[in-house]
Amino acid sequence: MSKLPVLILGARSDMARAVAHKFAALGHPIQLAARNAESMQADRMDMELRYRVPISLHEFDVLDTAHHGDFVAALPDLPGIAVCAVGIMGEQAVNEKDRAAASLVMRSNYEGPASILAELANRFDASGRGTLVGISSVAGERGRATNYVYGSAKAGFTAFLSGLRNRLAKRGVHVVTVLPGFVATRMTEGMDLPARLTAQPEEVAEAIAKAVERGRDVVYVRPIWRLVMLIIRSIPERIFKKLKL
Amino acid sequence: MKQSGWGRFPVIEAQVFRPRTETELAALLDRHKSVIARGNGRAYGDSAINRTATLQTSHFDKLIAFDTGTGQVVAEAGVLLGDLIAAFLPQGWFPLVTPGTKFVTIGGAIAADVHGKNHHKDGSFRACVDWIDVMGPDGKVTRCSRDENAVLFDHTLGGMGLTGIILRAAIRLRPVESGWIRQTTIPAPNLQAAMAAFEAEKDATYSVAWIDCLAEGEGLGRSLVMLGEHATRQDLAPAQRTQPFQTKRPPRRRVPIDLPAFTLNRLSVRAFNTLYYRAGERKSGEQIVDWDRYFYPLDAILDWNRIYGRKGFAQFQCVLPLDRAETGLSSLLRTIAEAGSASFLAVLKRFGPQDSPFSFPMEGYTLALDFPVTAKTLALLDRLDRITLYHGGRFYLAKDSRMRAETLRAADPRVASFKQARTDLGTTRRFVSTQAERLEL
Ligand SMILES: Cc1cc2nc3c(=O)[nH]c(=O)nc-3n(C[C@H](O)[C@H](O)[C@H](O)COP(=O)(O)OP(=O)(O)OC[C@H]3O[C@@H](n4cnc5c(N)ncnc54)[C@H](O)[C@@H]3O)c2cc1C
Ligand SMILES: NC(=O)c1ccc[n+]([C@@H]2O[C@H](COP(=O)([O-])OP(=O)(O)OC[C@H]3O[C@@H](n4cnc5c(N)ncnc54)[C@H](OP(=O)(O)O)[C@@H]3O)[C@@H](O)[C@H]2O)c1
Numbered sequence: 001m002s003k004l005p006v007l008i009l010g011a012r013s014d015m016a017r018a019v020a021h022k023f024a025a026l027g028h029p030i031q032l033a034a035r036n037a038e039s040m041q042a043d044r045m046d047m048e049l050r051y052r053v054p055i056s057l058h059e060f061d062v063l064d065t066a067h068h069g070d071f072v073a074a075l076p077d078l079p080g081i082a083v084c085a086v087g088i089m090g091e092q093a094v095n096e097k098d099r100a101a102a103s104l105v106m107r108s109n110y111e112g113p114a115s116i117l118a119e120l121a122n123r124f125d126a127s128g129r130g131t132l133v134g135i136s137s138v139a140g141e142r143g144r145a146t147n148y149v150y151g152s153a154k155a156g157f158t159a160f161l162s163g164l165r166n167r168l169a170k171r172g173v174h175v176v177t178v179l180p181g182f183v184a185t186r187m188t189e190g191m192d193l194p195a196r197l198t199a200q201p202e203e204v205a206e207a208i209a210k211a212v213e214r215g216r217d218v219v220y221v222r223p224i225w226r227l228v229m230l231i232i233r234s235i236p237e238r239i240f241k242k243l244k245l
Numbered sequence: 246m247k248q249s250g251w252g253r254f255p256v257i258e259a260q261v262f263r264p265r266t267e268t269e270l271a272a273l274l275d276r277h278k279s280v281i282a283r284g285n286g287r288a289y290g291d292s293a294i295n296r297t298a299t300l301q302t303s304h305f306d307k308l309i310a311f312d313t314g315t316g317q318v319v320a321e322a323g324v325l326l327g328d329l330i331a332a333f334l335p336q337g338w339f340p341l342v343t344p345g346t347k348f349v350t351i352g353g354a355i356a357a358d359v360h361g362k363n364h365h366k367d368g369s370f371r372a373c374v375d376w377i378d379v380m381g382p383d384g385k386v387t388r389c390s391r392d393e394n395a396v397l398f399d400h401t402l403g404g405m406g407l408t409g410i411i412l413r414a415a416i417r418l419r420p421v422e423s424g425w426i427r428q429t430t431i432p433a434p435n436l437q438a439a440m441a442a443f444e445a446e447k448d449a450t451y452s453v454a455w456i457d458c459l460a461e462g463e464g465l466g467r468s469l470v471m472l473g474e475h476a477t478r479q480d481l482a483p484a485q486r487t488q489p490f491q492t493k494r495p496p497r498r499r500v501p502i503d504l505p506a507f508t509l510n511r512l513s514v515r516a517f518n519t520l521y522y523r524a525g526e527r528k529s530g531e532q533i534v535d536w537d538r539y540f541y542p543l544d545a546i547l548d549w550n551r552i553y554g555r556k557g558f559a560q561f562q563c564v565l566p567l568d569r570a571e572t573g574l575s576s577l578l579r580t581i582a583e584a585g586s587a588s589f590l591a592v593l594k595r596f597g598p599q600d601s602p603f604s605f606p607m608e609g610y611t612l613a614l615d616f617p618v619t620a621k622t623l624a625l626l627d628r629l630d631r632i633t634l635y636h637g638g639r640f641y642l643a644k645d646s647r648m649r650a651e652t653l654r655a656a657d658p659r660v661a662s663f664k665q666a667r668t669d670l671g672t673t674r675r676f677v678s679t680q681a682e683r684l685e686l
Contacts, residue, residue, distance in 0.1 A: 042307050042309070043307070045307070045308070045309060045310070046306075046307035046308045046309070049308040049309075049310070049311050049332060050308060050328070050331070050332045051332075186265075189263075
C-alpha cells in the first residue's frame with residue numbers, strides 16, 4: 001500500500017526538514033513548500049537518494065493568503081498529512097516600536113498559517129481524512145515582556161488549532177498542536193540556550209511522527225516543558241507582571 | 246565553547262562555527278587568521294580543534310548523486326558513513342573501507358585516510374575516493390583526484406585537515422549480497438600464533454585480533470583473531486534470504502557476551518576469557534552477525550567514552566614494519582603488561598602495503614589500545630613511543646592527543662615533505678589544528 005504524501009509548509013526550516021526526513025524515511029512522498037522553492041533542489045535530491053520516495057518542490061508564501069486556494073489546488077495530490085512550520089520571531093525591541101514589523105510577525109505566525117491550514121482543513125473535511133500539524137510555541141502560553149508580539153501571534157495560532165481540532169474531531173480529521181520549547185535551529189542560532197531544555201530538530205520530528213501515528217492532540221517535545229509551562233501559567237498575574245522572564 | 250576529541254582530552258576553549266553554505270564558509274575563512282575543519286569529532290585528541298575558528302561541517306550533509314551501476318556516491322563532506330549505509334545498504338552497497346565507528350564524516354574519513362579490518366586486502370579509505378573538492382586558503386574550490394591536482398589530492402588524503410576544507414567527494418561503495426557477516430573466531434595462545442593466523446588468512450576480507458594485555462610470559466599476546474566475510478545469500482538461513490538487508494531483528498536472542506561490554510576495557514577481561522575458551526571449544530566457531538554488530542560494536546553504547554570519567558582517555562596506535570613487528574609488539578605488550586592495570590585489551594591488525602605522502606598505514610602490524618589519562622599512563626605512553634621509534638614504527642594522528650613534535654619527526658621522515666607541500670599550497674598558516682601546533686606541522 002503506498003503511503004499518502006506529506007506536505008511540509010515552510011520546508012527550509014531546520015525543524016521542517018527534520019520532519020520531512022522523518023516522514024520520507026517512513027515511506028511517504030514529500031511535498032516541500034517554501035519561498036524560493038527552487039533553492040531546495042539539493043534537499044530534494046538528498047532526500048530522494050536517501051529514502052527513494054518522490055519529493056516535489058512547491059513555491060509557497062504564507063503571506064499570500066489570496067492564493068492559498070490555488071496553491072492547494074495545484075498540488076499534484078492532496079496530502080494526507082500537512083505540517084506547518086512557518087514562523088518568524090523578529091526582534092521584540094523592534095516589534096514594540098515598528099508596527100509594520102509587528103504586523104509581519106503576527107501575520108507570519110498566525111494569519112498566514114491559519115489561512116493555509118483552513119484551506120487544507122476544508123479539503124480534508126470533504127475527503128473525510130487527514131492530519132494537520134501546526135507548529136506553534138510555548139511562547140503563546142503566556143505573554144511576556146521579552147517576546148509578546150511573537151507570543152501573541154502564536155497564542156492566536158494555538159487557539160485556532162484547538163478550535164479546528166474541536167470542529168473536525170468527529171469528521172475523521174485530526175489536528176496536532178506542537179509546542180516545542182527551545183529548539184536548536186537557525187531561528188535560535190547564536191542564542192545561549194540551556195542544553196537540557198533545548199531539543200534537536202530530529203527530536204521534534206520524532207515527536208510529530210509519533211503524535212500523528214497515535215492521534216495525540218497537543219505535544220510538548222521535551223516533557224519538562226509541560227512542567228515549566230504549568231508553573232509559568234499558574235503564577236498570579238499580580239506577581240507575574242513584576243517578573244523578568 | 247569547550248572542545249575536545251572523542252577521548253575528552255585535552256579540553257580546549259575554542260570558537261566553533263557551523264556554516265550553512267559555501268559562501269558562509271568562505272567568509273569565515275576570510276575573517277580568521279587560521280581555521281580547521283571539524284567533522285563529527287571522532288578523532289581522539291585535538292586534530293579537529295582550532296581556538297579561533299573550528300569549522301564544523303554538520304550542515305554539509307547532503308547526498309548529491311548515486312550511480313546504481315558503479316556504486317559511486319557523490320556527497321557533501323559532513324555526511325556520515327552511517328548515513329551512506331542507511332541509504333545504500335538496502336540497495337546492496339556498503340562502504341569499501343570503514344573504521345570501527347559509523348559516526349565519522351566522509352570528510353573525517355578522507356582527512357585521516359582511515360583504515361578498516363580489510364586494509365591488507367583493499368587498502369585505506371583512499372582506495373574508494375575518486376575525487377574531492379577542496380576549499381583552499383583563498384576560499385577557492387579545487388577539484389582534485391589522482392590525475393588532476395594530484396599534489397593536493399595526495400596530501401589531503403591523510404592530511405588531517407591541514408591542506409584545506411573538503412567540501413564534497415565521490416566515493417565508490419562495494420556491492421554486497423546481504424547485510425550479514427560470516428565471522429570466524431580463532432583463539433591464539435600467544436602473539437606468534439596470532440601473527441601466524443593473520444599471515445595464513447591473508448585472503449580473508451576482514452581480519453582483526455583482540456589481545457588480552459594482562460597475559461604475560463608464555464601467553465604474551467594471547468588473542469582472538471576474528472575473520473569476516475560478507476555473507477552471500479546462500480550463506481543465510483532461508484528466512485533471511487528473502488530480505489537479506491533486513492538485519493534489525495526483534496529482541497536479540499540470548500547472547501551471553503555482548504561485544505560492546507567485551508570491548509570496554511575495564512569490564513572486559515572475564516568476557517574475553519569466556520569468549521576465548523568458547524571459541525576454542527567450538528574450534529573455529531563460525532557465526533553470522535549483522536553488519537552493525539560486526540563493524541561497530543561500540544556504537545551500540547552511545548557516549549561510551551564517558552565511562553573513563555572526567556579526565557578522559559588517550560589512545561595509542563602505532564604501526565610497525567613487517568620485519569620488526571614481532572619483536573616490537575612483544576616489547577610493547579610486555580611493557581604494557583608490566584605496567585599493570587592500565588589497559589586490558591588491545592586491537593591488532595595486519596596492514597597491507599601502502600605508500601602515501603602522509604597517510605598512516607604502511608605494511609606491517611598496527612596495535613591500538615586506550616588508557617585513562619593519568620600521570621602514570623602518560624609516562625607509559627612516552628615509553629611506548631620510544632619502543633615504537635626503536636622498531637621503526639610510526640603513529641596514527643587521528644588517535645594522538647599527547648605526542649611530542651620530536652617523536653613524530655623522528656618516527657616519520659615524511660613530515661618534512663608534508664610541511665613542504667603545505668608551504669607550496671599556501672596552507673601552513675591558514676589551516677591549523679592545536680595538534681598541528683603541538684606537532685609543529
Ligand atoms: C570508536 C572509534 C573507532 C575508531 N576506529 C577506527 C579505525 O578502525 N580505523 C581508523 O582509521 N580510525 C578509527 N577511528 C578514528 C576515526 O575514524 C577518525 O578519527 C576520523 O577521522 C573521525 O572522523 P570525524 O568525522 O569524526 O572527524 P573529526 O574527528 O572531526 O576530524 C578528524 C580530522 O579530520 C579533519 N576533517 C574533518 N572533516 C574535514 C573536512 N571536511 N575537510 C578537511 N578536513 C576534515 C579534521 O580537521 C581532523 O584533522 C575510530 C574512532 C572511534 C571513536
Ligand atoms: N527554534 C525554536 O526554538 C522554536 C521554538 C518554538 C517554536 N518554533 C517554531 O517552529 C517553527 C519552525 O522554526 P525554526 O526554528 O525551524 O526556524 P526557521 O528556520 O526560522 O523556520 C521558519 C521558517 O518559516 C519560513 N517562513 C517565514 N516567513 C514565510 C513566508 N512568508 N512564507 C513562507 N515561509 C515563511 C521561513 O522560510 P525562509 O527559509 O524562506 O525564510 C523558515 O523556513 C516556527 O513556526 C517557529 O516559530 C521554534
